[in-house]
Amino acid sequence: MRIAILLLMISPALFLSQKRKKGLDVVSNIDVKVLAMKPIGNNWLAKDLQPFYGFGFGGNLMTPINFGVGIDYSAYFSNVDYGRRNSYGNLGSPRMTVIDAFLTHRDEISEDFYIEEMAGFSFYRLTNNFIDLGSEQLKEKAVGFHLGGKAIYTLDGPQQVFVAGKANFYFGNTFNENADIRRYYSRSVLLSLSLGYRYNF
């Protein structure tokens, strides 16, 4: 009986403490990050190249209903695997630029820990130097989509750090008569991991 009264007395306090007041305005943030990316599957990016490393910038707009939009720009750098030059071509220093536009949803796990999921549309540009010509470049454009997740930890006030994982699906337009060869040189799945710093305002 006494315990029941005690619980009754405490419960409003518990209930009210959980119901924190949220601001009703749209929050925006920008971030910088370092990236590592590994293409997987049976395709030229996965078999003929070393893993990609790079850096990126991004921005988000988050609404009070926990849905938001965002954009990410990433630049990746790689090298052709030794012994795979016959398959990749007489090309060097591959670079990939990825622009991701996405919808995002935020889950609040605790006061300073958040999880965000994102899904969206991606644009890719793969640039290679012709070894034979030095400065001239081979440019390939591709489109695709991506799915990802982000774990965010609040340091203090507007500053946050995060770890993000993303799976990008790459659909290029390289042509070959043989369907298997065409698939090998135009489709890929890119798994990337990033570590970043984000500032809210």
Add this chain to the structure above:
Amino acid sequence: MKFRTVTGLLFMYFVLIMSGCRSDSTDNPRAYVEGQMVAATVDFNKIRHKIISNNIVTAQTALQAGGSFTLSGPISNDGFSLTSTEKIKSFKAEKSGLTISADSMQINVPKGITYLKFIEIVLRK
């Protein structure tokens, strides 16, 4: 109402993605050549093969131990040629229209062919 907007946006994304997934254009051709060399006296380690398109070497390789090779590189829309470092006597391929050049050093591939498998390429030596 807000959820309906989100669903609508997702649907738009999906439509855009699906329209972007087609890859039936020939804008960005890439050649893929594989084959087998036959020679009596030449050391296979000294032979190099190249894919040349528009006077650019876009792929280059040495032969594997048994004389087989695989070569791939981006090409222009005007066809390409396969160049060897030794003179070619004859070849057998699955496609027609290929010619040996006057100096016997290369096989010219007409435009439109991007995948090529040589059953054998016989060298003069």
